Amino acid sequence: MIKQVLIGFLCGAAILTVGILIGHYGITQSSSTVVWVQDVVKDVDESFIQKFLSEVDNIQIQENLKELTKMPHMATTAGDEQTVQIMLKRWQDPKTGLDHAWREEYSVYLSFPDPKNPNKVTVVGPGDTALHTVREKEKVYTSDQADPEVVQPYAAYSPAGHPKGKLVYANQGTPSDYQLLNNTVDLRGTIAITRYGGAGRGAKAINAAPYGVVGVLVYTDPLDINDGLMSDNETYPHSWYLPPSGVERGSFKSHYGDMLTPYLAAKEETYRIPVENITGIPPIPIQPIGFEDAYRLICELGGDAAPAAWQGAFNCTYNFGGPGFKPTSVFKNSDVKMDIYNYEEVKNSSNVMGVIRGSAEPDRYVIYGNHRDSWVHGAIDPSSGTSVMLELTRVLGTMVKQGQWRPRRSIIFGSWGAEEFGLIGSTEYTEQYFTKLSERTVAYINVDIAVFANATLRASAMPSVQNVIFTAAKQVNAPGLDSTSVYDNWIHYSNRSSTTHGTIPRVGYLSGAGSDYAAFVHYLGITSMDLAYTYDRSKTNARIYPVYHTAYDTFDYASKFIDPGFFSHQAVARTAGNVLIRLADSLVLPINCSDYAESLEDYLNTAVNLYQHQLKDWNISMEPLKRAVASFRSAATHLDQVIRTSDLANETPLKVRRINDQLMLLDRAFLNPLAFPDKRAYRHVIWASSSAGKPTFPGLADAYANAESSGQASDWDKVHYHLSVLTQAIEGAAHTLTDVI
Template identity: 70%
Template sequence: AEWNKVLLGVLTGAVALTIGILLGHFAIDKGSSVPDWVRDASRDVDESIIEKFLAELDTNQLRENLRELTKVPHMATTPGDEATVDFMLKRWQDPNTGLDSAWRENYKVYLSFPNKTSPNKVSVGKTGYLVTWFQNVYKPDQEDPEVVQPYAAYSPAGNVKGKLVYANQGKMSDYELLNRTLDLTGTIAITRYGGEGRSKKYTSFIALNAINAAKFGIVGVLVYTEPYDMNDGLVSESETYPHSWYLPPSGVERGSYNIDFGDLLTPYLAAKDDTYRIPKEDITGIPPIPAQPIGFEDAERLICNVHLDIYNTERLEYSANVMGIIRGSVEPDRYVIYGNHRDSWVHGAIDPSSGTAVMLEITRVLGKMVKEGKWRPRRSIIFGSWGAEEFGLIGSAEYTEEYFSKLSERTVAYINVDISVFANATLRASASPAAQSVIFTASKQVKAPGTTTTVYENWKQYSNRTSPNYGIIPNVGFLTGAGSDYAAFMHYLGITSMDISYFYDRSKTRARIYPAYHTAYDTFDYASTYIDPGFTSHQAVARTAGNVLVRLADSLLLPFNCSDYAESLDQYLGQAVTAFEEKLAAKGISMEPLKKAVQLFRDTAAKLDRLIRDSDLAKETPLKVRQMNDQLMLLDRAFLDPLAFPEQYGFRHVIWASRSSSVPTFPGLADAVEKAESTGLKEDWDQAHKHISIVTQAIAGAAHTLDDVI
């Protein structure tokens, strides 16, 4: 019993000790326990959230978005545009599926409109009024009184007449050729849409066309849509819309005929009420002579003496961007921006509402997850519905001008989805090379509509290239132009940008773009009949772009790859060496510094890659991860040089700026060598040398940012 009591005492003691240990370990706060933010700071993207998000993106929602957006024409600043502003705000402020906050921002911008009471005219001879502005009505959409008559925005008003001369695409070389055998003075040129201006906007090319024409004394320019370029040669009413996706004979492509982007009266300044505006006479890059687009039906009939009576007027109007945000949880001061323009030329079902429908579906699903408390991104997300893009990327350009510093400092990436579906065949993406890998990751997780494979594999079948690092991969284009709202982000701010859409099978059509582009036939009916009846391609784009968006917002380490950038620089270097090295050497100009800079970039990129690979990110300090993220985020910024292209508005990125040369390489160098070759002048060869130094310094400077941080 005594022994029992001792045992009891020992047992009591042991139990008490155990309880004590447990209490001590679990019940008493150590005072310095790990704060919650340590775990939050190291949390990576949640794949189950991504899956849930992708599953929720819905074709019916996409269809209804598009229907709603395209009910009426919504050209920039018109009542139809105002209605879309209200619609966006209603959706983004919805208590169940809206964003953290949403608002509109106005800019007072300079636009050009036709005159309702004096419509523009093209007529032949003394009496015959020929060109009918109102395209044939096939559906109620074309009867809407708000359908704007076809015109060339920023063409000056004027009444001119002259002999009609066919001038191909209106390039300098076209006019020079004609001028050898014909006095062009006093003529009116008829040219076809197409070709590429330096900004890759077709209509920017046409502005250049008119500027070129004026140099030869030409008094007016007509631009028509060539059926061979657009309709695979089909011209009869029975073969075109509403019987197919092809453009009817009376369809006319509208457009803004200007070369630069942003509000034309406030270069580099946000177009607020009191902002200084340059005199209208000082605007460059718009036609100095009247210009007018026409359909191919009319083009065919025109002969001899043509009268051109243009009554366009310019006005200052308030154009709205609609903005919405989801605040980041861990790094609210890092932004992923997703945007598209809202304004169209007429109903704009494909351009741009197919993109807006996708954006709205993405915000609906993300907004719902946020409102339900199920998810909040690591970084902040900004959605932008830009105004007045069709007139020259105005809304997005003004936004970047107004918030230049804040956006430059903090923006991780810009995703642009404008026309989301050109056709049903394959994904198409253009991007800074840094973003290639995240687009690949996302596209591998989405099923390609109408196939049994992924968007990635399907894409690789349609468009691919052989990468030295990866073998055969889908071909991601370069963002060398200013074709949509990514321009200001990529070229002016140096933000890693991408442009994503579904595209057609190049082997099946020669169409320059979907045939109803910028016409009164770009309607919900057209889109839902010929472009994407099941809205599955819209869904595939929503899933791919949305997946990219969530990964950029949530990944602990930004999913950018600097060695992919090095590969693209190598590719450019190879092209430059092949095309220019001998010619430059003959003038005593060496390409060695440029080669060394690319080599340095490759080496430092590989070093940063290794550092990232060798880091256990979940255990790293948040400041170390932030440091690497800053290196990745600011990589594209390092290629900016605001003085490299003084004659190209807003182009500061020395790698992706647009170029006239056909050699796909460093644009400043390519254009300078081509100019020097044509003039043979010492000073022009000097400029080629200067551009080697500019791009060498930019690439070496970018490499320094990838190297050890000190």
């Protein structure tokens, strides 16, 4: 009987099981949808993130850096091509590579010194006898500096020319610096020596020319970079400080992207504007020199003493210049002569692109990028970032190749070319794929210099992604601090008080064009971020890591002085990778519109405090702007609530897609291609660059400053116009966040 019951029970169970199986899989509707139903509701997998974090390896990053920095890899040189090959090899590796990787070339306008006629700066006495010649190459401390491919220090896009004149000291070369100097010294025919900082590189020459200055020198003052240290035995290779002969190279143009093809991708047959129509480049020759030589020149200058704020670290008084040298100087009556042989050339520069195809939403892109080109070996700039990127792609690529993981959305990796010449590769990419990228890109993550120093994380971003950065940073251990997260370490170094969140780490804004995020932010309006590890500001005043853009930015330097053990690199890779995975995998995009509202409110409050009173006198009301920001806040609150109260994993996948589209496209609502008539590459009305230097809406701040200075009614009209542009952009953004219909 027991046996029969047992048999009956087993039979019944078997039949039931068959029934369940038929019911679950056998009925068409369910069975055919089951496959994709799982797929479309897939969310970020925390255990996968843990796995990713554990796989990110500091030694791999170190080895990447070693390989990338074997030779100088300035844009379009043989060394650059070598790095192209490294990227392609890695990303096309069948076991650790991406789904697909390729190269994209642009023909771009670059500027080089002539290796056969090196640029020269000399102090010349009567009859042009050289009394002092500025060093042509940086001093060799390691074999790196002896590499014949090290490019002579120069100012890219400085015109060639042979100006000669009495030397003057013009501090940082800002408009007010030249104005002040001109009050004392007749600047016509002079050569001005300036120090880095305060004004853009090219601006130092652009600001000088109207005063009749015929040539400009620029150097890095030890005060600004070396915490005052300047002797050979205190600097690299003895410390991280800049050696006396080190020279910061750089691009001296003002606008980002290829200059001959504005707003068009620089393909071979693209129309190019005449060279004479280029704007924003030095009108007179300019050349960077080391502080060793600057010391010789400045300390011999005659004339009145420059103001205290102009004084640097040299053990002499910085005088304006007589113009020219002191009567007591060996250089007395001498001129400074510049012989600049730079030439411009259209050359092919490559981006290397790689993708991992998304599973559920391949038409949504998370883009992660960094430039590949350096000035010399570029261990920190940019290869620290590239080493990190290669480690990310190794870890993620391996998981993809092993079938362990595929992101919900597509990931695009970009290794940009010719960034050092003015963000060229990334800009041309955004111009070529403008529509596709605008429509589909969820976010752009930029990790250029991954590690400036090993104290703390630093992030600049649209406010809507601060939270995902925080989430990621909380899951990563701070280098060298076992029980402290990157987040907790960061908040200790830099924080602010948020009305919503209390004390949180301070995230900067991407209002400038300092790296390849520029075109993504300002031209495409894509939610972006820039991540790095950086200084303890209580320990150094260095403007940037001291050997920036010099021949000393080498693997040796990076591994000895910036990040021994590569633990900060690892922390950045883990944090940025974590953010990347969350953006790619989350069911609901980790983009928070209420955090955007808080930033708009901050900007509004500042604007009201600064401008409202005087605007009233001109009959310009700020009420519409206030209402717009309030609309935005209320729409953001509403959308947050919809997200919070929806069971999105079980509702139609078109609902979460709809919400994600609202989040993805939020920044696009702030674009207005007509907002800034003088700088069409800036279309984002919240984050455009600004010269007014106020922490508020950039176009409003600039228009206001301009009107206040001119006092003209037509300039106040421009303030009113921009207020309307801004108001409608914010209202328009609010419209996109409310219920879709």
